[in-house]
Amino acid sequence: xxxGTRLAPLAVPxxxxxxxxxxxxxxxxxxxxxxxxxxxEPCARRDPxxxxxxxxxxxxxxLSFDAFGQGTLARPDDAYRYxxxxxxxxxPYGRDGRPLRHIQIRRPLDFAAVTDHSELxxxxxxxxxxxxxxxxxxxxxxxxxxxKLGYMLVxxxxxxxxxxxxxxxxxxxxxxxxxxxxxxxQEIQEAAEAHYDRSADCRFTTFVGYEWSGMPGGDNIHRxxxxxxxxxxxxxxxxxxxxxxxxxxxxxxxxxxxxxxGCDALAIPHNSNVSGGRLFTTTRPDGAPITAEDxxxxxxxxxxxxxxxxxxxxxxxxxxxxxxxxxxxLRYPRMMDMVTVRTPPQxxxxxIYVREVLSEGLVQEQRIGVNPFRFGLIGASxxxxxxxxxxxxxxxxxxxxxxxxxxxxxxxxxxxxxFNPGGLGVLWAEENSRDALFEAxxxxxxxGTSGPRMTVRFFGGWxxxxxxxxxPDAAQRAAQxxxxxxxxxxxxxxxxxxxxxxxxxxxxxxxRDLGGADTPSTPLQRIQIVKGWLVAGExxxxxxxxAGERDGAADVDLATxxxxxxxxxxxxxxWTDPEFDPTAPAxxxxxxxxxxxxxxxxxxxxxxxxDCARPDSVPDDxxxxxxxxxxxxxxxxxxTSPIWYAPRGGGRDAAQLGASEGGAVR
Amino acid sequence: MSVRASRWLLFLVLALAMPVPMWGPFGAFVPAVRxxxxxxxxxxxxxxxxxxxxxxxxxxxxxxxxxxxxGLAGLVAWGGGRAxxxxxxxxxxxxxxxxxxxxxxxxxxxxxxxxxxxRAPANNLLGILS
Numbered sequence: 001x002x003x004g005t006r007l008a009p010l011a012v013p014x015x016x017x018x019x020x021x022x023x024x025x026x027x028x029x030x031x032x033x034x035x036x037x038x039x040x041e042p043c044a045r046r047d048p049x050x051x052x053x054x055x056x057x058x059x060x061x062x063l064s065f066d067a068f069g070q071g072t073l074a075r076p077d078d079a080y081r082y083x084x085x086x087x088x089x090x091x092p093y094g095r096d097g098r099p100l101r102h103i104q105i106r107r108p109l110d111f112a113a114v115t116d117h118s119e120l121x122x123x124x125x126x127x128x129x130x131x132x133x134x135x136x137x138x139x140x141x142x143x144x145x146x147x148k149l150g151y152m153l154v155x156x157x158x159x160x161x162x163x164x165x166x167x168x169x170x171x172x173x174x175x176x177x178x179x180x181x182x183x184x185x186q187e188i189q190e191a192a193e194a195h196y197d198r199s200a201d202c203r204f205t206t207f208v209g210y211e212w213s214g215m216p217g218g219d220n221i222h223r224x225x226x227x228x229x230x231x232x233x234x235x236x237x238x239x240x241x242x243x244x245x246x247x248x249x250x251x252x253x254x255x256x257x258x259x260x261x262g263c264d265a266l267a268i269p270h271n272s273n274v275s276g277g278r279l280f281t282t283t284r285p286d287g288a289p290i291t292a293e294d295x296x297x298x299x300x301x302x303x304x305x306x307x308x309x310x311x312x313x314x315x316x317x318x319x320x321x322x323x324x325x326x327x328x329x330l331r332y333p334r335m336m337d338m339v340t341v342r343t344p345p346q347x348x349x350x351x352i353y354v355r356e357v358l359s360e361g362l363v364q365e366q367r368i369g370v371n372p373f374r375f376g377l378i379g380a381s382x383x384x385x386x387x388x389x390x391x392x393x394x395x396x397x398x399x400x401x402x403x404x405x406x407x408x409x410x411x412x413x414x415x416x417x418x419f420n421p422g423g424l425g426v427l428w429a430e431e432n433s434r435d436a437l438f439e440a441x442x443x444x445x446x447x448g449t450s451g452p453r454m455t456v457r458f459f460g461g462w463x464x465x466x467x468x469x470x471x472p473d474a475a476q477r478a479a480q481x482x483x484x485x486x487x488x489x490x491x492x493x494x495x496x497x498x499x500x501x502x503x504x505x506x507x508x509x510x511x512r513d514l515g516g517a518d519t520p521s522t523p524l525q526r527i528q529i530v531k532g533w534l535v536a537g538e539x540x541x542x543x544x545x546x547a548g549e550r551d552g553a554a555d556v557d558l559a560t561x562x563x564x565x566x567x568x569x570x571x572x573x574x575w576t577d578p579e580f581d582p583t584a585p586a587x588x589x590x591x592x593x594x595x596x597x598x599x600x601x602x603x604x605x606x607x608x609x610x611d612c613a614r615p616d617s618v619p620d621d622x623x624x625x626x627x628x629x630x631x632x633x634x635x636x637x638x639x640t641s642p643i644w645y646a647p648r649g650g651g652r653d654a655a656q657l658g659a660s661e662g663g664a665v666r
Numbered sequence: 667m668s669v670r671a672s673r674w675l676l677f678l679v680l681a682l683a684m685p686v687p688m689w690g691p692f693g694a695f696v697p698a699v700r701x702x703x704x705x706x707x708x709x710x711x712x713x714x715x716x717x718x719x720x721x722x723x724x725x726x727x728x729x730x731x732x733x734x735x736x737g738l739a740g741l742v743a744w745g746g747g748r749a750x751x752x753x754x755x756x757x758x759x760x761x762x763x764x765x766x767x768x769x770x771x772x773x774x775x776x777x778x779x780x781x782x783x784x785r786a787p788a789n790n791l792l793g794i795l796s
Contacts, residue, residue, distance in 0.1 A: 137714070138710045138711055138713070138714045139711055139714060142707045142708075145707070146783045147783075148783050149704060149708065149724075149783045152720070153708060153711045153715075153721055156718065156721050156724070157715050157716060157719060157721060159719065160718045160720070161718055167715055168715055336719070336720075
């Protein structure tokens, strides 16, 4: 008897046993709804109907030249410790080098990414480490002796040109500074690894990332680059060596996506509000219109956009019929204008707000068959003192832990009045792991909030009925949502013949942030759906109130910041587009709005006992408390990623892109 | 001490230690010498790296403040010298010397200056010169 024959009955069980032993434990468990690209323990809790995870994907530490120049000494490790609930020290520092302030997040985050500026990463290292050549250069001496002056000068030098150059102490045509950048790049990766919970608890997820900080002529075209797992670029792409967005995408394609080593990455553009219209271009660098391939490249890499952060809201253009667009707006359309221009310009350039860029995406899709601007929405902080998720209005200490005029003190009024505490990104994922969260980003099942942790479900389909909101079981409701349509980030194709309606229906459900013992929170006011569509190639937009009620039923006591009046703990609606044109491509996103609450400046001014009725009693450094131009209240909010409608004969490419990621239904 | 010498001494000490507020958004409160140091530091960076963007504006800001603060010190010194002119030279010397010593002592012992361009929010004379 041959061994092969004798063992034949055992072959299958043996092979299975061998596979179970040889493969990582994860591969042996039930099939995952997403590809696992790393080795880790399976999460003890996995929810096929997905859960919302709250995090911050835009965080700077002392490795960023501008943060260091503004007094920040906290490093990536500190940032991740802060995100998980530990207290960290921040500026100012006493003469003994000890921090004079400590901060602690009230509610830990589920995920975070340190995204230090890739530009000047090596230069910052050189100026801090005596052993490195260049430490004694003029710039480094000034940087150490007069950090803020150094920051202002170098930032000004670096970001005023279309083609920035390396600082003069970077020898060998910049090679010394590129070499010096390896240390901080390694530190970023090591901190991300050290704090990533690979155990079954799945308590906290980190992403390796960086910020490519393009600013041609003072226009902000920044992108945060995030990697799916620990396989990353050898060195982060930077604006000095790669001064165009197209160059960034090419580098990501060549050094990551096409590298064949398991590397995967996304780029998240932000602050279109100060981009001068250059963040979302429809032309190539040579002025020619973008092609379908260009659009595909962008759409493949740029799946999310940051809609809010410290430096203002980028959702929609103020001054129009949508009154809620007058929210946290900077009045300067270019980043550099913030420091060099005293009088805001009257005319804002096109495509500096996300909503109009979403519309432009439809226009481009009609022209070339691919939507280059098919992105979901998230919020982030852009903290420059290693404090991810420090977004509560009543704890705001400024963009870089101080105002422009008092970076190294503890200013009474923590920042420019037009800055704000920033927001959070929320990802709907099966579990809190890198792969699950990255997939959520890629399919756009994400939303942004201005800080509060409201929960928002948003589905689009053809068959939802009003009974959806009556379903008492949240899991059942979510299951119906997925079964009958697409979640936020998905695409609706033309309606099936047997659909209950010829117009799309949208199922929305929002729950307020209940806050905590020491965390104020505010009831919901209403949910809106924002629709953008094309008529004869021209973009149109309309905002619909679909649940809750308009202004008037609630306000806030400005003296105590206590919310007053009626509000909602949760809101639900199934809404049918009343003006649906099946031939018109469209997008729909939801905006969930809270009742008014105190803006950060009101908290600050109340805490200092400012009485504007007695102007003589108001200290000079709190004069802004009594400036009528500075809003006293805000309406915190959440913005979901859009759901697109692609009519027959158009938008198939984009729809297929969505479908390939589980986000398109007919 | 001659009137001329008392004016010069007053001018030097005031330029060294008399804080002058900075106009604009930065909120500094430092003497002429500190503005001159900041101007020199900015000039050194501009010399090494060029003058793109807001660099000339920053240099102008510090240069103008150094000149204005020095001018104020000169004005106070001239006025002081004029006021002290009727005194006997020996008495004048005591008064000027005492005033200068008092100002320097205060500047050395107390964090008199607001220094947003340094590493600490407030500092004394040694701190802003070091």
